[in-house]
Amino acid sequence: MKRVLIVDDAAFMRMAIKNILVKHDFEVIDEAENGLVGLNKYKELRPDLVTMDITMPEMTGLEALKEIIAFDPNAKIVMVSAMGQEQMVMEAIRSGAKSFIVKPFKEDHVIQTLSKL
Numbered sequence: 001m002k003r004v005l006i007v008d009d010a011a012f013m014r015m016a017i018k019n020i021l022v023k024h025d026f027e028v029i030d031e032a033e034n035g036l037v038g039l040n041k042y043k044e045l046r047p048d049l050v051t052m053d054i055t056m057p058e059m060t061g062l063e064a065l066k067e068i069i070a071f072d073p074n075a076k077i078v079m080v081s082a083m084g085q086e087q088m089v090m091e092a093i094r095s096g097a098k099s100f101i102v103k104p105f106k107e108d109h110v111i112q113t114l115s116k117l
Contacts, residue, residue: 034058
């Protein structure tokens with residue numbers, strides 16, 4: 001069972017992702033409301049996968065991604081982006097993100113993307 005950390009500043013998005021993952025036998029080990037909290041929880045919990053929103057207060061998903069990859073080059077991070085964030089998604093992939101999901105996402109796409117990792 002894959003252990004997942006969900007990082008998103010919107011509680012309803014965290015809940016939506018969590019509901020999808022739990023239904024498909026992923027274990028959601030924790031959630032974080034911004035990149036800084038996500039970074040600290042990654043270091044503490046060492047999840048198998050991270051879903052990382054791009055636009056968040058305090059520390060963006062891109063900044064958190066870079067910090068996590070610096071800490072653990074093998075981290076498996078999937079960016080969660082809104083429509084129109086292609087530039088940021090490309091930078092995230094170049095910076096070490098393994099894949100991305102675009103909001104509004106479909107359940108089967110989320111599971112396909114995460115299962116590949």
